[in-house]
């Protein structure tokens with residue numbers, strides 16, 4: 075049954091319509107253009123009155139387009155098969171479009187484009203055929219359907235090496251595409267922009283036709299070059315100017331195309347999951363990552379490594395070390411990233427001007443002072459041996475004065491050796507401060523980072539899977555320090571305990587921190603038993619332990635003749651721990667005996 079017939083309109087007479095259709099049917103284009111349109115049936119008079127005005131307009135358009143198609147030498151169905159190459163360009167981001175269009179035109183390509191892209195090409199003096207002319211359909215449904223048509227997808231997907239594929243194209247008057255250049259609706263920037271976008275606008279910014287073309291071209295990369303990134307235009311043109319084919323080049327473009335669509339879809343699904351209002355971890359997760367840099371090696375020289383930036387919507391403007399600017403120094407290594415991240419995460423949690431020094435992801439020196447030079451010196455003093463070769467982080471601007479101190483300060487261990495660091499990280503540098511630090515050493519990496527945002531999902535790899543959890547965002551202000559001992563802490567002791575608490579959260583378990591007057595005095599980290607961590611922390615604090623606060627990331631399983639009693643005997647005046655042990659009563663009794671304040675936080679800060 076004939077599913078579609080032209081209706082007479084003001085612009086198309088029945089006779090010319092019939093002539094056009096007969097012509098179209100003869101050339102086989104008729105079938106390829108109209109065969110799928112069961113829903114729009116238009117009949118000749120006397121039923122003409124029942125046809126809606128919209129259908130008539132559309133019909134008229136199609137018949138006209140058909141006639142244009144037939145008289146358009148650029149769309150000769152055999153042209154591309156016979157050697158005339160066609161490129162399909164459909165771009166939301168029209169950056170460098172003129173360069174691409176002119177380049178392809180100079181190479182003799184026939185260019186087919188969607189509406190906005192075609193107009194932009196025409197205004198750059200590039201001659202172009204609109205996709206509508208090819209499909210004999212107007213772009214419709216507000217652009218939801220433009221290129222979703224066999225005349226487009228047949229021309230992309232046909233295998234040139236299969237006779238029946240090429241015959242099918244020929245039978246239906248479809249020309250092949252050799253090049254497909256598409257970039258997608260800017261969904262990512264729209265939904266992540268600071269101005270709130272409505273749900274409906276978000277939906278309309280999901281590109282459908284673009285990914286379909288990209289996927290089709292990437293699948294058929296053996297014969298179709300697919301480009302999704304304006305950075306690749308020059309390479310594409312150079313390739314086309316050359317005489318050698320290169321399947322590797324084609325395959326790389328195809329890989330990039332699939333990766334591009336996968337990242338795009340992951341942003342769409344991430345956004346949709348958020349719209350559902352669910353606050354559980356999603357049942358499945360795709361994380362788009364893009365290479366920031368290839369690293370010289372991983373944790374050790376025999377391990378290959380790279381650093382990727384997380385392009386999830388939740389990471390847009392989320393700050394952190396991945397987006398830090400490196401002003402100076404040797405390239406960042408795998409371990410540098412880990413350590414810089416640990417130092418930056420820690421220092422960002424303090425509200426007062428603070429310096430944190432990290433070694434192997436553990437803060438070994440932390441101090442807060444109005445005078446940042448003082449804070450820096452105290453942070454070094456906490457453990458000068460560990461601080462040597464460490465990462466120094468500040469939560470305030472590095473100006474000339476502090477930069478000079480970082481350059482000149484000598485190790486408190488011998489008073490002679492100038493301190494050496496791998497990295498300095500800060501939110502800001504004064505011009506002079508940066509200049510001075512640059513002069514400290516060629517290798518010193520100087521990073522400028524923005525503060526991490528809270529409320530993020532943290533992911534970590536284990537064999538065969540990933541663990542996901544909320545980031546540990548709690549700070550002392552968010553929690554209660556409940557006094558469970560007979561002696562209540564003085565205000566300064568409570569403040570010391572809160573400072574120690576914030577530090578201990580960033581130390582690897584089992585973690586113990588001794589602190590006083592906004593300064594870390596000692597820490598024990600990563601020991602498989604808490605008592606050992608405690609002993610290390612107390613030893614580092616030395617005589618200064620008297621009257622200090624001690625924080626433990628998790629409860630003490632034993633008190634008498636164990637960690638709590640040793641802590642009390644050392645002279646600390648207050649202990650902060652989560653509580654929750656079956657021997658909590660022992661810890662309380664022990665603190666009573668030694669007249670030490672004991673605070674239960676009911677919050678644990680394991681860091682494995």
Ligand SMILES: NC(=O)c1ncn([C@@H]2O[C@H](COP(=O)(O)O)[C@@H](O)[C@H]2O)c1NC=O
Nearest residue numbers: 166188190191218220221258259282283284
């Ligand atoms: N619906 C379709 O058939 C369709 N085909 C191509 N697009 C997109 O339209 C954009 C280009 O549109 P224009 O050339 O009109 O500015 C491209 O980002 C392309 O990915 C489409 N739009 C959305 O799905």
